[in-house]
Amino acid sequence: MAERPGTAVGAPGAAPQLCWFEEVRKDDVALVGGKCSSLGELIHAGVRVPPGFALTTHGYARFMHESGVSGEIPGMLAGLDHDDLERLETASRAIRDMIESRPFSWELEDAIAEYYRRLSVRCMVPAVPVAVRSSATAEDLPGASFAGQQDTYLWIRGVDDVLHHARRCISSLFTARAIAYRLRMGFPHEEVALSVGFQKMANSYTAGVMFTLHPANGDRSVIVIDSNFGFGESVVSGEVTPDHFVVNKVTLDILERTICSKEITYTVDSRTQKSVKIETPFERQTVQSLIDEEIVELARMGKAIERHYGRPMDIEWAVDKDLPAGGNIFILQARPETVWSGKRQAEPAAVPKAASAMDFILASLLAGKKVS
DSSP states (O other): OOOOTTTTOSSTTOOOSEEEGGGOOGGGHHHHHHHHHHHHHHHHTTOOOOOEEEEOHHHHHHHHHHTTHHHHHHHHHTTOOTTOHHHHHHHHHHHHHHHHHSOOOHHHHHHHHHHHHHHHHHHTOTTOOEEEEEEETTSSOTTOOOTTSSOEEEEEOSHHHHHHHHHHHHHGGGOHHHHHHHHHHTOOGGGOOEEEEEEEOOOEEEEEEEESSOTTTOOTTEEEEEEEEBOTHHHHTTSSOOEEEEEETTTOOEEEEEOOOOOEEEEEETTTTEEEEEEOOGGGTTSOSSOHHHHHHHHHHHHHHHHHHTSOEEEEEEEETTSOTTSOEEEEEEEEOOSSTTSOOOOSSOOOTTOOHHHHHHHHHHTTOOOO
8 A cells, every 4th residue: 555645754654644535534623523433434434535644643642742832831821711701702812813823843744745646636626725624633523513613725725825724723722712612521632633634625516415304403304505696605604595495205395495695605705715715796696596407406406415324413515516427426424413303303203214205204293394
Protein backbone atom coordinates (compact mmCIF):
# COMPACT_ATOMS: atom_id res chain seq x y z
CA MET A 1 0.00 0.00 0.00
CA ALA A 2 1.43 3.38 -0.98
CA GLU A 3 2.20 5.79 1.81
CA ARG A 4 -0.41 8.50 2.25
CA PRO A 5 1.16 11.96 2.51
CA GLY A 6 0.59 13.37 5.99
CA THR A 7 -0.68 10.14 7.47
CA ALA A 8 2.59 9.47 9.20
CA VAL A 9 3.95 12.98 9.59
CA GLY A 10 6.74 12.62 12.14
CA ALA A 11 8.05 9.29 13.36
CA PRO A 12 7.15 6.08 11.48
CA GLY A 13 4.04 4.44 12.94
CA ALA A 14 2.86 7.73 14.44
CA ALA A 15 -0.87 8.39 14.82
CA PRO A 16 -2.41 9.67 11.56
CA GLN A 17 -2.57 13.44 11.32
CA LEU A 18 -4.39 13.59 7.97
CA CYS A 19 -6.74 11.11 6.32
CA TRP A 20 -9.31 10.86 3.52
CA PHE A 21 -12.99 10.69 4.48
CA GLU A 22 -13.31 7.17 3.07
CA GLU A 23 -10.61 5.97 5.47
CA VAL A 24 -12.80 6.59 8.55
CA ARG A 25 -16.11 5.27 9.87
CA LYS A 26 -18.64 6.36 12.47
CA ASP A 27 -16.57 4.79 15.27
CA ASP A 28 -13.66 7.16 14.50
CA VAL A 29 -15.14 10.16 16.33
CA ALA A 30 -12.10 10.40 18.62
CA LEU A 31 -9.87 10.67 15.52
CA VAL A 32 -11.84 12.98 13.19
CA GLY A 33 -14.83 14.26 15.18
CA GLY A 34 -18.53 13.86 14.55
CA LYS A 35 -18.87 15.49 11.12
CA CYS A 36 -15.94 13.80 9.40
CA SER A 37 -16.57 10.35 10.86
CA SER A 38 -20.19 10.62 9.70
CA LEU A 39 -19.08 11.56 6.18
CA GLY A 40 -16.81 8.51 6.07
CA GLU A 41 -19.67 6.31 7.25
CA LEU A 42 -21.99 7.74 4.57
CA ILE A 43 -19.42 6.99 1.86
CA HIS A 44 -19.18 3.38 3.07
CA ALA A 45 -22.99 3.18 3.05
CA GLY A 46 -23.03 4.11 -0.65
CA VAL A 47 -24.42 7.63 -0.14
CA ARG A 48 -23.33 10.33 -2.60
CA VAL A 49 -20.93 12.60 -0.65
CA PRO A 50 -18.47 15.21 -2.02
CA PRO A 51 -14.90 13.95 -1.45
CA GLY A 52 -12.52 15.44 1.05
CA PHE A 53 -9.98 14.90 3.81
CA ALA A 54 -9.52 15.72 7.46
CA LEU A 55 -6.86 17.13 9.75
CA THR A 56 -7.25 14.64 12.60
CA THR A 57 -7.30 15.34 16.31
CA HIS A 58 -3.64 14.24 16.36
CA GLY A 59 -2.87 16.91 13.78
CA TYR A 60 -4.84 19.41 15.86
CA ALA A 61 -2.93 18.42 19.02
CA ARG A 62 0.38 18.73 17.16
CA PHE A 63 -0.49 22.26 16.01
CA MET A 64 -1.64 23.30 19.49
CA HIS A 65 1.57 21.93 21.04
CA GLU A 66 4.08 23.15 18.44
CA SER A 67 2.54 26.62 18.30
CA GLY A 68 2.65 26.92 22.11
CA VAL A 69 -1.08 27.57 22.32
CA SER A 70 -1.99 24.57 24.48
CA GLY A 71 0.28 25.74 27.28
CA GLU A 72 -1.24 29.24 27.40
CA ILE A 73 -4.98 28.50 27.16
CA PRO A 74 -5.60 27.00 30.66
CA GLY A 75 -4.45 30.19 32.35
CA MET A 76 -6.60 32.31 30.05
CA LEU A 77 -9.70 30.26 30.94
CA ALA A 78 -9.04 29.95 34.67
CA GLY A 79 -11.86 31.22 36.89
CA LEU A 80 -14.35 31.89 34.10
CA ASP A 81 -18.08 31.54 34.79
CA HIS A 82 -20.55 30.62 32.04
CA ASP A 83 -22.78 33.58 32.99
CA ASP A 84 -20.02 36.23 32.88
CA LEU A 85 -20.48 37.23 29.24
CA GLU A 86 -18.01 40.13 29.29
CA ARG A 87 -15.09 38.04 30.61
CA LEU A 88 -16.03 35.17 28.26
CA GLU A 89 -15.90 37.49 25.25
CA THR A 90 -12.57 38.98 26.33
CA ALA A 91 -10.96 35.57 26.88
CA SER A 92 -12.41 34.20 23.65
CA ARG A 93 -11.09 37.10 21.58
CA ALA A 94 -7.59 36.77 23.06
CA ILE A 95 -7.45 32.97 22.52
CA ARG A 96 -8.80 33.15 18.97
CA ASP A 97 -6.38 35.91 17.96
CA MET A 98 -3.51 33.89 19.39
CA ILE A 99 -4.47 30.68 17.54
CA GLU A 100 -5.06 32.41 14.20
CA SER A 101 -1.71 34.21 14.38
CA ARG A 102 0.37 31.07 14.98
CA PRO A 103 1.57 29.17 11.87
CA PHE A 104 1.48 25.43 11.27
CA SER A 105 4.88 23.77 11.30
CA TRP A 106 6.45 23.51 7.82
CA GLU A 107 6.05 19.75 7.87
CA LEU A 108 2.33 19.81 8.74
CA GLU A 109 1.69 22.70 6.36
CA ASP A 110 3.31 20.78 3.49
CA ALA A 111 1.25 17.68 4.30
CA ILE A 112 -2.05 19.64 4.24
CA ALA A 113 -1.00 21.30 0.97
CA GLU A 114 -0.24 17.88 -0.59
CA TYR A 115 -3.64 16.50 0.41
CA TYR A 116 -5.31 19.60 -1.02
CA ARG A 117 -3.36 19.18 -4.27
CA ARG A 118 -4.44 15.54 -4.52
CA LEU A 119 -8.06 16.49 -3.86
CA SER A 120 -7.87 19.06 -6.68
CA VAL A 121 -6.46 16.42 -9.04
CA ARG A 122 -9.14 13.97 -7.97
CA CYS A 123 -11.89 16.51 -8.66
CA MET A 124 -10.17 17.68 -11.88
CA VAL A 125 -10.47 21.31 -10.73
CA PRO A 126 -7.37 23.48 -10.15
CA ALA A 127 -7.37 24.84 -6.58
CA VAL A 128 -10.69 23.11 -5.98
CA PRO A 129 -13.12 25.16 -3.84
CA VAL A 130 -13.71 23.51 -0.47
CA ALA A 131 -15.87 23.92 2.59
CA VAL A 132 -13.60 24.04 5.64
CA ARG A 133 -15.63 22.53 8.49
CA SER A 134 -14.87 22.14 12.17
CA SER A 135 -15.56 18.64 13.48
CA ALA A 136 -15.40 18.43 17.27
CA THR A 137 -15.15 15.14 19.13
CA ALA A 138 -18.12 15.97 21.39
CA GLU A 139 -20.51 17.20 18.69
CA ASP A 140 -23.18 15.29 16.75
CA LEU A 141 -23.40 12.64 19.48
CA PRO A 142 -26.55 11.16 21.03
CA GLY A 143 -27.20 12.89 24.35
CA ALA A 144 -25.12 15.98 23.52
CA SER A 145 -25.89 18.98 21.38
CA PHE A 146 -22.53 20.52 20.51
CA ALA A 147 -23.43 20.69 16.81
CA GLY A 148 -23.05 24.19 15.43
CA GLN A 149 -20.78 25.39 18.23
CA GLN A 150 -17.84 25.76 15.82
CA ASP A 151 -17.52 27.42 12.43
CA THR A 152 -17.74 26.44 8.77
CA TYR A 153 -16.24 28.46 5.89
CA LEU A 154 -17.53 28.06 2.34
CA TRP A 155 -15.88 28.28 -1.10
CA ILE A 156 -12.29 28.45 0.12
CA ARG A 157 -9.67 28.20 -2.68
CA GLY A 158 -5.87 27.98 -2.66
CA VAL A 159 -3.45 26.54 -0.12
CA ASP A 160 -2.90 29.78 1.81
CA ASP A 161 -6.64 30.35 2.34
CA VAL A 162 -7.17 26.69 3.23
CA LEU A 163 -4.48 26.91 5.95
CA HIS A 164 -5.81 30.23 7.23
CA HIS A 165 -9.36 28.94 7.53
CA ALA A 166 -8.16 25.72 9.15
CA ARG A 167 -6.74 27.88 11.95
CA ARG A 168 -10.00 29.83 12.10
CA CYS A 169 -11.88 26.53 12.53
CA ILE A 170 -9.51 25.53 15.32
CA SER A 171 -9.95 28.90 17.01
CA SER A 172 -13.74 28.55 16.81
CA LEU A 173 -13.45 25.84 19.45
CA PHE A 174 -12.97 28.82 21.76
CA THR A 175 -15.83 31.15 20.85
CA ALA A 176 -17.48 32.67 23.93
CA ARG A 177 -20.57 30.60 23.16
CA ALA A 178 -18.61 27.34 22.93
CA ILE A 179 -16.63 28.05 26.12
CA ALA A 180 -19.83 28.91 28.02
CA TYR A 181 -21.60 25.80 26.73
CA ARG A 182 -18.77 23.50 27.89
CA LEU A 183 -18.68 25.21 31.29
CA ARG A 184 -22.43 24.84 31.68
CA MET A 185 -22.39 21.18 30.59
CA GLY A 186 -19.33 20.32 32.68
CA PHE A 187 -17.15 19.28 29.70
CA PRO A 188 -13.44 19.91 30.43
CA HIS A 189 -12.00 22.17 27.71
CA GLU A 190 -8.90 20.01 27.29
CA GLU A 191 -11.02 16.91 26.54
CA VAL A 192 -12.90 18.42 23.58
CA ALA A 193 -10.47 18.06 20.69
CA LEU A 194 -11.11 19.24 17.16
CA SER A 195 -10.68 17.87 13.66
CA VAL A 196 -10.96 20.02 10.54
CA GLY A 197 -12.66 18.70 7.41
CA PHE A 198 -11.87 19.94 3.90
CA GLN A 199 -14.73 18.96 1.60
CA LYS A 200 -15.19 19.75 -2.09
CA MET A 201 -17.86 22.41 -2.45
CA ALA A 202 -21.02 21.46 -4.27
CA ASN A 203 -21.83 24.39 -6.57
CA SER A 204 -25.31 24.52 -5.14
CA TYR A 205 -28.30 25.56 -7.16
CA THR A 206 -30.40 24.67 -4.12
CA ALA A 207 -29.46 23.44 -0.64
CA GLY A 208 -30.89 22.98 2.81
CA VAL A 209 -31.65 20.56 5.60
CA MET A 210 -33.73 17.40 5.96
CA PHE A 211 -35.07 15.63 9.06
CA THR A 212 -36.20 12.02 8.94
CA LEU A 213 -38.91 12.87 11.46
CA HIS A 214 -41.02 15.99 11.96
CA PRO A 215 -38.87 18.38 14.05
CA ALA A 216 -41.98 20.17 15.36
CA ASN A 217 -43.80 17.14 16.79
CA GLY A 218 -41.50 14.12 16.48
CA ASP A 219 -43.72 12.33 13.94
CA ARG A 220 -41.52 9.52 12.52
CA SER A 221 -43.86 8.70 9.63
CA VAL A 222 -42.71 11.75 7.64
CA ILE A 223 -39.57 13.38 6.27
CA VAL A 224 -39.28 17.18 6.44
CA ILE A 225 -37.18 19.15 3.94
CA ASP A 226 -36.32 22.88 4.09
CA SER A 227 -34.64 24.47 1.06
CA ASN A 228 -33.43 27.71 -0.47
CA PHE A 229 -31.53 28.71 -3.59
CA GLY A 230 -27.72 28.80 -3.34
CA PHE A 231 -25.67 27.39 -0.48
CA GLY A 232 -27.45 25.99 2.56
CA GLU A 233 -25.94 28.56 4.93
CA SER A 234 -29.06 30.75 4.70
CA VAL A 235 -31.23 27.84 5.88
CA VAL A 236 -28.88 26.54 8.58
CA SER A 237 -28.30 30.01 10.04
CA GLY A 238 -32.00 30.91 9.99
CA GLU A 239 -31.42 34.03 7.87
CA VAL A 240 -34.23 33.11 5.50
CA THR A 241 -37.62 31.43 5.83
CA PRO A 242 -37.05 28.44 3.53
CA ASP A 243 -39.45 26.46 1.38
CA HIS A 244 -40.91 23.66 3.50
CA PHE A 245 -41.92 20.20 2.33
CA VAL A 246 -43.39 17.29 4.28
CA VAL A 247 -43.10 13.86 2.63
CA ASN A 248 -44.76 10.60 3.66
CA LYS A 249 -41.93 8.24 4.58
CA VAL A 250 -43.74 5.16 3.25
CA THR A 251 -45.40 6.30 0.03
CA LEU A 252 -43.02 9.25 -0.71
CA ASP A 253 -46.06 11.41 -1.47
CA ILE A 254 -45.57 15.14 -0.81
CA LEU A 255 -48.12 15.86 1.93
CA GLU A 256 -47.40 19.56 2.45
CA ARG A 257 -45.57 22.25 0.51
CA THR A 258 -45.06 25.81 1.73
CA ILE A 259 -43.32 28.14 -0.71
CA CYS A 260 -41.92 31.17 1.10
CA SER A 261 -40.47 34.48 0.02
CA LYS A 262 -36.73 33.83 0.11
CA GLU A 263 -34.99 37.21 0.12
CA ILE A 264 -31.40 36.05 0.78
CA THR A 265 -29.12 33.73 -1.24
CA TYR A 266 -25.53 32.64 -0.59
CA THR A 267 -23.67 32.15 -3.86
CA VAL A 268 -20.25 32.61 -5.50
CA ASP A 269 -18.97 35.98 -6.64
CA SER A 270 -17.59 35.15 -10.10
CA ARG A 271 -15.00 37.94 -9.85
CA THR A 272 -13.53 37.23 -6.39
CA GLN A 273 -14.39 33.50 -6.28
CA LYS A 274 -15.69 33.96 -2.73
CA SER A 275 -18.95 33.03 -1.07
CA VAL A 276 -21.18 36.10 -0.81
CA LYS A 277 -24.65 36.88 0.50
CA ILE A 278 -26.87 38.61 -2.04
CA GLU A 279 -30.48 39.68 -2.30
CA THR A 280 -32.45 37.10 -4.28
CA PRO A 281 -33.91 38.62 -7.48
CA PHE A 282 -37.51 39.62 -6.76
CA GLU A 283 -39.01 37.45 -9.50
CA ARG A 284 -37.25 34.38 -8.06
CA GLN A 285 -38.08 34.86 -4.38
CA THR A 286 -41.41 33.00 -4.47
CA VAL A 287 -40.37 30.28 -6.96
CA GLN A 288 -40.29 26.72 -5.58
CA SER A 289 -36.60 26.01 -4.93
CA LEU A 290 -36.84 22.22 -5.40
CA ILE A 291 -38.73 20.38 -8.13
CA ASP A 292 -40.92 17.48 -7.02
CA GLU A 293 -38.56 14.82 -8.42
CA GLU A 294 -35.71 16.22 -6.29
CA ILE A 295 -37.93 16.25 -3.20
CA VAL A 296 -38.77 12.57 -3.68
CA GLU A 297 -35.13 11.64 -4.36
CA LEU A 298 -34.00 13.48 -1.23
CA ALA A 299 -36.64 11.68 0.84
CA ARG A 300 -35.47 8.36 -0.58
CA MET A 301 -31.87 9.19 0.39
CA GLY A 302 -33.03 10.27 3.85
CA LYS A 303 -34.78 6.93 4.36
CA ALA A 304 -31.62 5.05 3.35
CA ILE A 305 -29.48 7.09 5.77
CA GLU A 306 -31.93 6.59 8.63
CA ARG A 307 -32.05 2.85 7.91
CA HIS A 308 -28.23 2.67 7.93
CA TYR A 309 -27.90 4.49 11.25
CA GLY A 310 -31.02 2.95 12.81
CA ARG A 311 -32.25 6.28 14.18
CA PRO A 312 -33.78 9.61 13.04
CA MET A 313 -31.24 11.88 11.37
CA ASP A 314 -30.60 15.58 10.78
CA ILE A 315 -29.10 15.92 7.29
CA GLU A 316 -27.58 18.75 5.22
CA TRP A 317 -27.75 18.37 1.42
CA ALA A 318 -27.16 20.25 -1.84
CA VAL A 319 -28.16 20.03 -5.50
CA ASP A 320 -25.09 20.72 -7.66
CA LYS A 321 -25.93 22.82 -10.73
CA ASP A 322 -22.75 21.72 -12.56
CA LEU A 323 -23.87 18.08 -12.78
CA PRO A 324 -26.75 16.41 -14.68
CA ALA A 325 -30.01 15.40 -12.99
CA GLY A 326 -29.93 11.95 -11.47
CA GLY A 327 -26.45 12.34 -9.99
CA ASN A 328 -26.41 15.90 -8.70
CA ILE A 329 -27.89 15.58 -5.18
CA PHE A 330 -25.20 15.32 -2.50
CA ILE A 331 -25.28 14.77 1.24
CA LEU A 332 -22.96 17.25 2.96
CA GLN A 333 -23.31 15.91 6.49
CA ALA A 334 -25.62 13.82 8.66
CA ARG A 335 -25.95 13.71 12.43
CA PRO A 336 -28.32 11.95 14.83
CA GLU A 337 -31.42 13.99 15.65
CA THR A 338 -31.20 14.79 19.36
CA VAL A 339 -34.47 16.50 20.36
CA TRP A 340 -37.10 13.81 19.77
CA SER A 341 -34.98 10.67 19.41
CA GLY A 342 -34.66 10.11 23.14
CA LYS A 343 -38.36 10.50 23.82
CA ARG A 344 -40.77 7.60 23.98
CA GLN A 345 -42.42 7.16 20.60
CA ALA A 346 -46.20 7.25 20.64
CA GLU A 347 -47.77 4.62 18.40
CA PRO A 348 -50.78 5.85 16.37
CA ALA A 349 -52.23 2.34 16.46
CA ALA A 350 -51.13 -1.17 17.25
CA VAL A 351 -49.12 -2.40 14.26
CA PRO A 352 -47.26 -5.74 14.31
CA LYS A 353 -43.47 -5.52 14.26
CA ALA A 354 -43.34 -7.19 10.86
CA ALA A 355 -45.98 -4.86 9.44
CA SER A 356 -45.98 -4.10 5.75
CA ALA A 357 -46.19 -0.63 4.25
CA MET A 358 -49.95 -1.16 3.69
CA ASP A 359 -50.43 -2.07 7.37
CA PHE A 360 -48.72 1.19 8.30
CA ILE A 361 -50.91 3.22 5.96
CA LEU A 362 -54.09 1.61 7.26
CA ALA A 363 -53.03 2.19 10.86
CA SER A 364 -52.34 5.84 10.09
CA LEU A 365 -55.74 6.23 8.41
CA LEU A 366 -57.46 4.74 11.44
CA ALA A 367 -55.63 7.26 13.59
CA GLY A 368 -56.81 10.10 11.34
CA LYS A 369 -53.39 10.85 9.84
CA LYS A 370 -53.00 11.94 6.25
CA VAL A 371 -50.82 9.51 4.30
CA SER A 372 -51.13 10.64 0.68
